[in-house]
Amino acid sequence: MTAPLWKMESPRSYFAKALVDTGRRNPDVVVVGADTTESIKTLDFGKVFPDRFFQLGIAEPNMISVAAGLAAAGKIPFAATYSVFGAAHTYNVIRQNMAYTNLNVKLFCSHAGLTVGPDGATHQINEDIALMRGIPRMTVLVPADAPETAKCVHAAAAMKGPVYCRFSRTNVPTITSTDDDFAIGHARVLRDGSDVALIGCGLMVARCLEAADALDREGVDARVINLATVKPLDIATIDRAARETGAIVTAEEHTVVHGIGAAVASAIAENHPTPIAMVGVQDVFGESGEAEELLRKYGLTAEKIVDAVHSVMKGRDRP
């Protein structure tokens, strides 16, 4: 399967630039970090706004609670680090200090998923979407590419309430345009189709588009949906896809346990039961390797999406 010639871009770079932009527009925006600020480029914000930037060391629980305190006094804090530390080490702090309080803390985490690469399983969190979408009051965002990561920063800063946003360390194909509309809670249909709906998030959206091209060559008309907001879930768009195609395949760089596949499955089970297959990490830990090698080894490819489409369509069409 040949991938289209998409530009490969860094979500972190767009994230960092968007932070500085939103910081320029709004003096209440502040940034807290945890000894990963150079790596995830929040230091760029710190250089422009040294008085609004707090380096708190390898102490993520403290980082989240400090952000919550800043938010309680009217600031709009962006807490940012690697996903495994920001979302997992801190779970009860996020729950009690950020979500139960409904405070205006924006937790933006890079290095989510397998594509962290050679650092191995300790750093490859494939469970953060599951953790975050289980917390009441949380908004959970998974941008499809670098430009959409920037849009998530602006949208998060503009809304009130706690937000979790996760993106990859690796450069990812740019499939959206800076002119595309983006709204939290709105799943965007990137390609229309009536035989099957491919619902992806993060870098898997590009693979859904690749799979749709391959399916097109077989005469299968696949709809592709970018589920950039995992919570609140755009139930209307998912329902319509279920109703109009009758077969769904989800794709995520995340465990299939309580990820977007599970979110979509429970929504359609309640509203419009439809055969569904989930492409994602199969309840296992990752390992060291290059990003692309890992995606292949763990079955996060366009080919696997096509295979899943074949099996889910067979399930639907069986008399």
Add this chain to the structure above:
Amino acid sequence: MVDVSEATIDGLKKKAVTLRKHIIRMTHNAQSGHPGGSMSACDIVTALYFQVLRVDPANPQWPDRDRFVLSKGHACPVWYAALAERGFFPVEELMTFRKINSRLQGHPELGTTPGVENAAGAEGQGLSFSVGLSLASRMDHKSWRVYCIMGDGEQDVGQTWEAAMSASKYGLDNLTAFIDRNGIQQEGRTEDIMPLEPLAEKWEAFNWHVLTIDGHDFRQIFASIEEAHRTRGRPTVVIARTVKGKGVSFMENKIKYHGAATSDDELKLALAELEAQEAAI
């Protein structure tokens, strides 16, 4: 300067007895909750709410108010009692504590109870939250200050020390922390569960200005707060030596009353003791 005249101190002592009576009644009525640690912190909370904190019960969200953060959230009966007596909500509402549909949750909830400034219950988060508030006050060149009460059990929690490091890194002299050093946590004496001593030296090593006082002596409480206000460039921690269950003889220093309410008979005895204390002031 805080007024430490005899009449003022007597008034505060009476107020503290009133709060203790509320604590006993609230936890008895709920037949749950944490009276022991509420009563040990009672004199510090009384001193703050009735003499120190610049707050406005008619406008709980007044932006320039001082912030009080109760990190040891299980001691919220004393907070609710102080807020009610200070006029943030009706005193009668105290009896809804821990009941269904109440604004007075078993542990503090932000946004529900007028005057409550943080959510707490899971231990060890309040000092970090206070650091965030203190940074915000300083960024905005405000004069409002932050007061945080921690439990001594919370000194077990790693995040407490993460917060301690960050407060001294940023030289937060607008932050005053109290440790309610009653020596007892849920399952026993702090020194048996997880030895804390030398506690003052630990905080000194974290670059805090450290004071040790009798946490039931109003003049010492006020002196420590004034010293904290005078201290520049460093946060102050006041290790307040207290008695768990203070004010009711059969509850004092008893591990049981960390998380147990009084029985009907004990309620009568406790209230009788507190009333006798009130009459003697």
